[in-house]
Amino acid sequence: MTTLVWFRDDLRLADHPALTAACEDPEGIVALYVLDEVSPGVRPLGGAARWWLHHSLAALRDALASRGVPLVLRRGAAAEVVPGVAAESGASAVTWNRRYGAEREIDAGLKESLRAAGVDARSFPGGLLHEPWTVTTRAGGAYRVYSAFWRACQERPAPAEPLPEPARWSPAPRQPDGEELTEWGLLPSAPDWAAGLRERWEPGEASADERLADFLRLDADEYASRRDVPASGATSSLSPHLRWGEISPRTVWHRALRSGADVGVFLGELGWREFAWHTLFHHPDLHRRGLDPRFDAFAWERPDPAEVGAWQRGETGFPLVDAGMRELWRTGSMHNRVRMVTASFLVKNLLVDWRVGESWFWDTLVDADAASNPFNWQWVAGCGADAAPYFRIFNPLTQAKKFDPDGAYARRWAPDSEARPEIVDLRATRERALAAYAALSAR
Numbered sequence: 001m002t003t004l005v006w007f008r009d010d011l012r013l014a015d016h017p018a019l020t021a022a023c024e025d026p027e028g029i030v031a032l033y034v035l036d037e038v039s040p041g042v043r044p045l046g047g048a049a050r051w052w053l054h055h056s057l058a059a060l061r062d063a064l065a066s067r068g069v070p071l072v073l074r075r076g077a078a079a080e081v082v083p084g085v086a087a088e089s090g091a092s093a094v095t096w097n098r099r100y101g102a103e104r105e106i107d108a109g110l111k112e113s114l115r116a117a118g119v120d121a122r123s124f125p126g127g128l129l130h131e132p133w134t135v136t137t138r139a140g141g142a143y144r145v146y147s148a149f150w151r152a153c154q155e156r157p158a159p160a161e162p163l164p165e166p167a168r169w170s171p172a173p174r175q176p177d178g179e180e181l182t183e184w185g186l187l188p189s190a191p192d193w194a195a196g197l198r199e200r201w202e203p204g205e206a207s208a209d210e211r212l213a214d215f216l217r218l219d220a221d222e223y224a225s226r227r228d229v230p231a232s233g234a235t236s237s238l239s240p241h242l243r244w245g246e247i248s249p250r251t252v253w254h255r256a257l258r259s260g261a262d263v264g265v266f267l268g269e270l271g272w273r274e275f276a277w278h279t280l281f282h283h284p285d286l287h288r289r290g291l292d293p294r295f296d297a298f299a300w301e302r303p304d305p306a307e308v309g310a311w312q313r314g315e316t317g318f319p320l321v322d323a324g325m326r327e328l329w330r331t332g333s334m335h336n337r338v339r340m341v342t343a344s345f346l347v348k349n350l351l352v353d354w355r356v357g358e359s360w361f362w363d364t365l366v367d368a369d370a371a372s373n374p375f376n377w378q379w380v381a382g383c384g385a386d387a388a389p390y391f392r393i394f395n396p397l398t399q400a401k402k403f404d405p406d407g408a409y410a411r412r413w414a415p416d417s418e419a420r421p422e423i424v425d426l427r428a429t430r431e432r433a434l435a436a437y438a439a440l441s442a443r
């Protein structure tokens, strides 16, 4: 028999349980990636994510090729492509690592149809520290409070040790034809806006591995004290590598613990990632609907295109907001503290529906994922799990004084911002937001 391993958001060779299982097949493997933009429930990728995906697939393709295995690239609905490629290659088994959002319906359907056709379809845990159904409240439901969730995770057996890269590689004799990556048009061309992304990032498993090693060696010990300072560069920058599965959370977890550095707070941040994904598992429509149903009736302002445009371009006249939005546009990323400040500015000072901001981040972040992005937007808006209370309105000027006291971050990304007129009055818009919230609370 031959085994088909289906790569998804797990573009790596190490700690890839589905790949390890496939490589045990003495008849060899076929490695497949499907660009599925058409199946029901699939959210089309944003521009920055497409850029990352292109380079990450190129890195995976090269890594597999150097081990003698081609990466077969196909486009289309997974429910048709996967059984088709299995049939073309004579595969009697298909393996994959699990997904936890809306796509899991596709996977469940596929598993059923493959098995009905006599193909041994098997799924494995690969993207989280704990499977979502293993961390539930006593009543069997989802946790809504982070501290209780994280305590429950820690009471469970430790995350499994990461698997090494498979030792034995054997390509199946029948390798189906694939498409050319360059034909997929994932990279921007007219205009090519990705120069800043190329400067900032190197997608791929090797680079993820190096990033983790550098972080643990150079920054981990001071992470707890410096992580909130955007100019410090003290955080790990692992989020896009984790997003695309170029490194597994189990690998990050165990290597961090073994490093001997002071990693408690850092591991707690991995806990937030875990919490976001478990929340998505229980609420697959996280980017559409607030967990707090009262927000369905919230009195958002009709978005003023001039104000939203100024926010997107980083031209609000508030240096910390402008610096963050320009860092995002240029590099496909933004420091966490500044994500909170810019999101709060949109949702509270401009009173714009959080979904408008979530969509912009979805399009522009290289780490945009189906869980962390809507989860954090809901957190800022006050309608999500363990959310910031609505009346907590980040003041971009006070936040700048506290976290960018010498203005280094603002000067780097938006040196002209201070001279711009402020597009809103912070005090008046704060009062407006509080009044809208009071009306909601009274319902």
Ligand SMILES: Cc1cc2nc3c(=O)[nH]c(=O)nc-3n(C[C@H](O)[C@H](O)[C@H](O)COP(=O)(O)OP(=O)(O)OC[C@H]3O[C@@H](n4cnc5c(N)ncnc54)[C@H](O)[C@@H]3O)c2cc1C
Pocket: 227, 235, 236, 237, 238, 239, 240, 242, 243, 266, 269, 270, 271, 272, 273, 274, 276, 334, 335, 336, 337, 339, 340, 343, 361, 365, 367, 368, 369, 372, 373, 374, 376, 377, 380
């Ligand atoms: C409005 C908003 C939108 C966000 N959208 C995303 C997103 O689409 N994708 C994403 O990965 N993160 C998102 N975050 C969370 C956070 O900003 C990024 O994970 C973090 O900035 C990545 O930088 P880092 O890798 O240096 O993080 P580090 O501080 O080094 O943290 C280590 C890892 O922990 C995880 N993590 C840290 N904070 C969070 C958090 N609040 N929620 C979930 N995971 C976290 C990430 O995987 C990160 O790589 C968002 C935050 C906000 C406020």
